[in-house]
Amino acid sequence: MAAPPKQRHRNRILAALPDSDLEQLIPHLEPVSLKLGQILQMPDTRIERVYFPTSGIVSLLATLEGGETVETGVVGREGMVGIAVVFGVERSTIESLVQGTGEAMAMKSETLRTIIKNGGTLHDLLLRYVHSLFSQISQTAACNRVHTLNERLARWLLLTHDRIEKDNLELTHEFLARMLGTRRAGVSVAAHSLREAGLIDYTRGDIEIQNRRGLESASCECYAIVKTEFDRLYQGQ
């Protein structure tokens, strides 16, 4: 069953395709829901499907041998989950975890591979997206090294807020600790100080953004850098 066109166009890669290219893809796209905590791709397993989110947010996690994790990037409706397929490989060490409920268009990896094999618009759009994803992961690598937990938490909430498009984020401190690569107690202290400053409020399992501008000031510059790179990607559309 073909997806309703309006929803389909909410993914910015799909929206950027010329009509004729999009028509060719439609029979291969299947609407699926993204559930909080769902793992779309496990590390080192074959990537069966790629996902073009139309809402929600997916974390790209790198796990170390000792089991420590950190989020290296996020994918929302600006991107695609399963980017390794574009590079012609079948598996990746990166885990893709849904951290904000939403919906996506799924496609078989094999189909995508065939469509982009000889280049074309989708191929070029995906490579442009890879450029901004690289930029995001590089910035995160640097940020993880030098910025304070308060700054990184603010950055993380802003990037998530941009993609969730509502003020209430379903999140626990344990989850945030995994994303930010720190202990839960550290997250609680950082969240507390953002609350004291009137930027956020939270209850168990839920964080509310109360002062977005203030949060932007509290964040390191990494938020603005990553955002600018993504905005540049879709300029003129």
Add this chain to the structure above:
Amino acid sequence: MSRSNYSDNGLLAQLHGEEPHRILPHLQLARLKFSEIVYKPVEVITHVYFPTTSVVSMVRQVGDGTFVEVSVVGNEGLVGLPVFLGAKDSADRAVVQFAGDAWKVPTEAIQEEFNRAGRFHDVVLRYINFLLLHLAQTASCNRHHSGSERLSRWLLMMHDRVVGDSLQMRQEFLAWMLGVTTGTVSLAAIELQDAGLIEYRRGKIIISDRKRLEEKACSCYRIVKGHFDMLGLFSSA
């Protein structure tokens, strides 16, 4: 006698069929000097470099005067990735970490070959996949591992890419690479020297016990090396 052959770069070594005939006439040998800047943020990338004996670091600026290395390119890769991803410039600074040679190609000539979507295209994409995993690992490593573990990892990555055991080094450079202060670098280097793994002298570091350096390094070294070996760049096709 010390002149580089094109196949001393792993990506160029993969050229086959008609590709060498098309690409080789555009290659020029460049001598890269220690600490030379190959490109800067928002500067149009006019040439792509394929290192043979040189090593180039991709460095991100965070804040006013802080730099952090996010990836390393030696004879396995290329400098100028954004030109294959539909971009003209990079947010990174490419700095020569180890003096040596690189093959230099005008951007347009190499883009033309990439756009043919043939073997060279596929080899570059596989390399991009490697680099993405390298970046993600670094993002996590920067968060979780100690200065001396990361210094060991970094020295091993360098050692894999250069000839000999002696690495030319400037302390402030090394601080950027690891995203720490020069004081922290000294402490980490002294720790490794006291354990007999390296000799730390003014302006250089000599690897004296590689095996034990591997034991000292975090697992990130071995993991990224595993991805690197899977590329199979230097095996004949």
